[in-house]
Amino acid sequence: MKKTSLLRKYIIEDSILVMPGAHDALTAKIVEQSGFKVLTIGGYSASASILGKPDLSFLSLTEMADCVRRIVDIVNIPVFTDGDTGHGNVLNVRHTVKEIERTGAAGMFIEDQVFPKRCGHMLDKQVIEKPEMIAKVKAAVDARVDDDFVIMARTDALAVNGLEDAIERGNLFAEAGADLIFIEAPTTIEQMQMITAQINAPTLANNIEGGKSPLLSATELEKIGYSTVVFPVATTYAVAKVVGDLMTELATTGTTAGFSNQMVSFDEFNDLIGLDHLRSLERKYFQT
Numbered sequence: 001m002k003k004t005s006l007l008r009k010y011i012i013e014d015s016i017l018v019m020p021g022a023h024d025a026l027t028a029k030i031v032e033q034s035g036f037k038v039l040t041i042g043g044y045s046a047s048a049s050i051l052g053k054p055d056l057s058f059l060s061l062t063e064m065a066d067c068v069r070r071i072v073d074i075v076n077i078p079v080f081t082d083g084d085t086g087h088g089n090v091l092n093v094r095h096t097v098k099e100i101e102r103t104g105a106a107g108m109f110i111e112d113q114v115f116p117k118r119c120g121h122m123l124d125k126q127v128i129e130k131p132e133m134i135a136k137v138k139a140a141v142d143a144r145v146d147d148d149f150v151i152m153a154r155t156d157a158l159a160v161n162g163l164e165d166a167i168e169r170g171n172l173f174a175e176a177g178a179d180l181i182f183i184e185a186p187t188t189i190e191q192m193q194m195i196t197a198q199i200n201a202p203t204l205a206n207n208i209e210g211g212k213s214p215l216l217s218a219t220e221l222e223k224i225g226y227s228t229v230v231f232p233v234a235t236t237y238a239v240a241k242v243v244g245d246l247m248t249e250l251a252t253t254g255t256t257a258g259f260s261n262q263m264v265s266f267d268e269f270n271d272l273i274g275l276d277h278l279r280s281l282e283r284k285y286f287q288t
Helices: 003-012 025-033 043-051 061-074 090-102 130-143 157-161 163-175 189-198 218-224 234-253 257-262 266-272 275-284
Strands: 017-020 039-041 079-082 107-111 150-155 180-183 204-206 228-231
Touching: 003 107, 003 150, 017 039, 025 039, 025 061, 025 234, 025 266, 039 061, 043 061, 043 234, 061 079, 061 090, 090 107, 090 130, 107 130, 107 180, 130 150, 130 163, 150 163, 157 163, 163 180, 163 189, 180 204, 189 218, 234 257, 266 275
Parallel strands: 017 228, 039 079, 079 107, 107 150, 150 180, 204 228
Antiparallel strands: none
16 A cells, blocks of 8 residues: 555544654654654754754755655655645645655645744744635645645644634635644643544644643543644654763763663664665675
């Protein structure tokens, strides 16, 4: 089955789809080897990993597409990724969808923030008018080559205009052809329940550690009615914490020996990245 068809199938299944985030090929391999069926790539983590900068629209479409392409190339599971605001107007949205689809990703989302956007859990967001975003969704749906390529529409209107407007937008975007709806940053379980009850499409929950939304388990979110949950920044935060602790250990002691129990070994890492398989493949070409 095509990866696009697989992603679509997972989204509409009764059990909630859990998508951990990966910000590079290495973290993507770890997600896949941990048994997850799909992974996601967010602009927040990609911007931090590639540029060392926050999610304030510094990351270009080319840089994001390159990141996605490398991840898609190294894993065998569907990849769902971030299309930002579509990087411009409806024509830019078409170009963005075509570029992302060519990476081999199974789906992507676009959002209704005013460019330059910011992380959905940051302050001072602004959103475009509903007709403009509806046009962007239609452009995105029209631009895809594979009809199973998943298009999600995200709205940040809750923090700007309130929950009623956000729900109205979600339904309008679904009517325009979006396969999945994401209302960003609800602050209570009650808001989450209203979102899943009143949106006439599959919905996505966003678990940001330390963010504005309640950090609920996949099981709890499934009971609320969400179809999908992403954990887009957890791996990035974990890497930042562990590397910071490692540098503290090295600066304090002059050695990493005391930190070895928090690292994989040389052999474990080589196994993780598939060294034996590649060496075997290399030897095959010298056999007579």
